[in-house]
Each structure stands twice: as structure tokens, then as C-alpha cells.
Amino acid sequence: MSDFEHASVVLCPAGPMLLRGKHEILDADGKVHRTVRPVSAVCMCGRSAIKPWCDGTHRLLSAGARDDEPTG
Amino acid sequence: MLPKSRGTLSAAVFTALQSGATADLVPAPESEEDAQVTLWALYELHYRGFDEVDPDLEWDPDLLRLRRGLERSFETELRRRWDASPLREAGELTDLIDGHDGPSLARFVQRKADREQVLEILRHRSLYHLKEADPTSWVVPRLDTRVKAPLMEILFDEYGDGDPNRLHHHLFRRGLEAAGLRTDHACYVDEAPVEVLALNNALSLFGLHRRLRGAALGHFAAFEATSSIPSRQLAQGLRRLEFPDEMAAYYDEHVEADSVHEQVALRDVCGAFLEENPSERDTVHLGAFTCLDLEARYAHAMLTQWGVS
Incomplete structure (x- = not known):
């Protein structure tokens, strides 16, 4: 029986980067953030209020982008 | 009692x-x-x-x-x-979740609610938050390997990653206590409006029937996918009203945790479940819709009671 696909780093389309396992992230200000969960989500849109972690803000950005699309 | x-x-x-x-x-x-x-x-x-x-x-x-x-x-x-919902036409689970539109209690708490209104919501929410994730845990033994592992990955986080001090029931209980509310299990059930009882009963119905395991997973994914941003709004509202930090901290935790859980629940849990069980699509969508619909009914009832909608 073959094993299941199980990446430890996952890039979610229009969303965060998932990190499985223990990691230390050095942010732009030189501060280290340690993961505390089995999986952590790292902000990739740059707009999170709790960087380096994702806070779901990308959903508002993509919703806004959709609203701007011509509907007719 | x-x-x-x-x-x-x-x-x-x-x-x-x-x-x-x-x-x-x-x-x-x-x-x-x-x-x-x-x-x-x-x-x-x-x-x-x-x-x-x-x-x-x-x-x-x-x-x-x-x-x-x-x-x-x-x-x-x-x-x-x-059956009566236009969301039946939604293609993907994410289309259904994004397509649902309902009144938001979190936005009201963020901007306008007074202290008594927020205390009322907290008492209602305590019915579920003091057994948060428990109904979904019934589903675990009914899943195959590929779906079971990512569901456990999320549930382990809900249960504090092995640390009782981080277990979500405990975080909510600490918040209740700091806010001067009672903390024993289901102690506010007599205050719960019918909409809150229905929210809790739908979770148990889906969780306890193997036949409805797809609905339990769909419900879970919809709940997680609509939690981060409202949790931030609730935390902001609690701080605006100068609630103790323990109560806002419960919602801070959900901003961060549910940003993760949303991705895993949609992709690795529901995505994998539907790949392996394509005939379960309608049941998964029923569960997701029911989560959003019952939340909207609760929000509508409260906003109507307070004369704000």
C-alpha cells in the first residue's frame, strides 16, 4: 500500500502558507515566532493584523476584488 | 440540572x-x-x-x-x-459558504452592542463553547485514514494540543469567570432561545449518526471558515466595552486557530472526504448550509429582539 501525500509546507490558493510541525519564523523586524500548533498558517497577503500568522484578512481582500469585477 | x-x-x-x-x-x-x-x-x-x-x-x-x-x-x-435554498446551486463548498449572506452578530458586537447585550450572547454561546468540538469528535471513528488524520489534526488543536490550559472550553470558562458569569456546564440552558437549542441539536444530530457524518464535516468546515473575521470583531467589541482580557483572549485564539482550521477543514477534511465519497456531496453541503442558516436565524432573532434590524 502506498503512503498518502502529506506535505509539510502547503501554499493555499489566495490564502496562507500552512506549516506542519515545529518551526521558528524570523519576521522582518528580527523577532522570532515559534509555532505552537500541529499546523500553523502564515500570512501571505501581507495584511494580517497578527503577522506572521494569518487572521483571515485575505478573504476580505478577495471579496473586495470580486465586488470590483464588472457584473454585466 | x-x-x-x-x-x-x-x-x-x-x-x-x-x-x-x-x-x-x-x-x-x-x-x-x-x-x-x-x-x-x-x-x-x-x-x-x-x-x-x-x-x-x-x-x-x-x-x-x-x-x-x-x-x-x-x-x-x-x-x-x-431544498428551498438557492445555495443548492453552489458548485463547490467554498462557493456555498461565500454565497451565504446573513445578519452578523459579531459586527453588531464590534460596533454597537452594549454590555448587557454582549453578556446575553456569552450566556447563550456558553451552551456550545463549554463543549466546543465535542459533537464533531463523535465522527472520528466513522472516517477512513485520509480524512481521519486531518480532522484529528484540528481537533487536537481545539483540545489544547495536550495542554489543558489551552483547551478551548477552558479558555471560554476563564473568560466567563473573569466577566463575572457562571462557568458550570450548560448552566444557562434556560436562557437559551429556541435558535440556540437548534444550533446545538443540529451538531449532535450530525455527530451521532454515521449516516450524517458528511453533514457533520460540512458543518464543521462552514463553522471554521466563518470564524476568524467574526472572532476578531467580537474581540474588538469586548475590548471596546472593557471586558476582561480573558474573554477577548478566547476570541483572539480563534482568529489565529480558525485561520488554520478553515484551510485544513475545507481542503484536507471535506475535500478528501468528497473525493473518496462523491455521492456524499449533498449531505456535506446540507451540513454547511445548516450551520450558516441556523447562525443567521439566531443573529436575526437577537437583532430583532433588540430592535436593531
């Missing part, structure tokens, strides 16, 4: 639960509220039970027959709402 009865059926059932004489109960509720509070108490036998009820009654055949009757009516109503 058993809840207060809300009609003839719940009165008869709660008396029978204390005496053990369960043989002659007939599932004929006099109202939706009577049905929901009865169902809630019968489900509670499978969680923590009640001090005054013999634990052996959890598997009493007469109570199970009665529960089954109430569940059938409830499930029929949930399916009727789903």
Missing part, C-alpha cells in the same frame, strides 16, 4: 428522566421550543448527563425511540430549508 420544561412533552420527559418511568412517552411536542429543549436534554445524556438522572438511561430504548421521532421531524425541517 435538567432544564426547565417548555411545554407538555418536555415536562413529561423531564419527569420520566427523574423517575425512570419512560415507557409511555409520545413524541408530540406542543411547540418547536418544546421539541428542541426535549431533544437537547436527550442528547445531553450522551455528553455529561444530569446529576438527577440515572446514567443508565442514556441507552434506554424508550428514550431512544422518542429521540428518534424528534430527530426525524428536525432533520425533515433542516432538509426542507436546504
Whole structure:
């Protein structure tokens, strides 16, 4: 029986980067953030209020982008 | 303690639960509220039970027959709402979740709610938050490997990653205590409006029936995917009203945790489940819709009660 696909780093389309396992992230200000969960989500849109972690803000950005699309 | 009865059926059932004489109960509720509070108490036998009820009654055949009757009516109503929804046309689960539009209690708390209104919401929410994720845990043994592992990945986080101090029930209990509220299990059930009882009962219905495991997963994914941003709004509202930091911290935790859980629940849990069980699509979507619809009904009821919608 073959094993299941199980990446430890996952890039979610229009969303965060998932990190499985223990990691230390050095942010732009030189501060280290340690993961505390089995999986952590790292902000990739740059707009999170709790960087380096994702806070779901990308959903508002993509919703806004959709609203701007011509509907007719 | 058993809840207060809300009609003839719940009165008869709660008396029978204390005496053990369960043989002659007939599932004929006099109202939706009577049905929901009865169902809630019968489900509670499978969680923590009640001090005054013999634990052996959890598997009493007469109570199970009665529960089954109430569940059938409830499930029929949930399916009727789903059949009538334009969201039936949604292609993907994410389309359904993004396409749902309902009133937001979190936005109201963030900007306008007063302290009493927020305390009322917290008392209502305590019914679920003090057993958060427990109904979904019923589903675990009913899943195959590829779906079971990512669901456990999320549930482990809900349960504090092995640290009781980070377990979500505990975080909420600390928040309640700091806010001057009671913290014992289900202590505010008598204040819960019928919409809150229905929210809790839908979780137990989906969680306890293997046949509805897809609905439990869909419900879970929809809940997680609509949690981060409202949690931030709730935390902001709590800080605006100068609630103790322990209460806002519960919602801070959900901003961060549910950003992760959303991705895993949609992709690795529901995505994998649907790949392996394509015929379950409608059941998964029923679960997701039911989560969003019952939340919207609760929000609508509260905003109407307060005269803001």
C-alpha cells in the first residue's frame, strides 16, 4: 500500500502558507515566532493584523476584488 | 440540572428522566421550543448527563425511540430549508459558504452592542463553547485514514494540543469567570432561545449518526471558515466595552486557530472526504448550509429582539 501525500509546507490558493510541525519564523523586524500548533498558517497577503500568522484578512481582500469585477 | 420544561412533552420527559418511568412517552411536542429543549436534554445524556438522572438511561430504548421521532421531524425541517435554498446551486463548498449572506452578530458586537447585550450572547454561546468540538469528535471513528488524520489534526488543536490550559472550553470558562458569569456546564440552558437549542441539536444530530457524518464535516468546515473575521470583531467589541482580557483572549485564539482550521477543514477534511465519497456531496453541503442558516436565524432573532434590524 502506498503512503498518502502529506506535505509539510502547503501554499493555499489566495490564502496562507500552512506549516506542519515545529518551526521558528524570523519576521522582518528580527523577532522570532515559534509555532505552537500541529499546523500553523502564515500570512501571505501581507495584511494580517497578527503577522506572521494569518487572521483571515485575505478573504476580505478577495471579496473586495470580486465586488470590483464588472457584473454585466 | 435538567432544564426547565417548555411545554407538555418536555415536562413529561423531564419527569420520566427523574423517575425512570419512560415507557409511555409520545413524541408530540406542543411547540418547536418544546421539541428542541426535549431533544437537547436527550442528547445531553450522551455528553455529561444530569446529576438527577440515572446514567443508565442514556441507552434506554424508550428514550431512544422518542429521540428518534424528534430527530426525524428536525432533520425533515433542516432538509426542507436546504431544498428551498438557492445555495443548492453552489458548485463547490467554498462557493456555498461565500454565497451565504446573513445578519452578523459579531459586527453588531464590534460596533454597537452594549454590555448587557454582549453578556446575553456569552450566556447563550456558553451552551456550545463549554463543549466546543465535542459533537464533531463523535465522527472520528466513522472516517477512513485520509480524512481521519486531518480532522484529528484540528481537533487536537481545539483540545489544547495536550495542554489543558489551552483547551478551548477552558479558555471560554476563564473568560466567563473573569466577566463575572457562571462557568458550570450548560448552566444557562434556560436562557437559551429556541435558535440556540437548534444550533446545538443540529451538531449532535450530525455527530451521532454515521449516516450524517458528511453533514457533520460540512458543518464543521462552514463553522471554521466563518470564524476568524467574526472572532476578531467580537474581540474588538469586548475590548471596546472593557471586558476582561480573558474573554477577548478566547476570541483572539480563534482568529489565529480558525485561520488554520478553515484551510485544513475545507481542503484536507471535506475535500478528501468528497473525493473518496462523491455521492456524499449533498449531505456535506446540507451540513454547511445548516450551520450558516441556523447562525443567521439566531443573529436575526437577537437583532430583532433588540430592535436593531
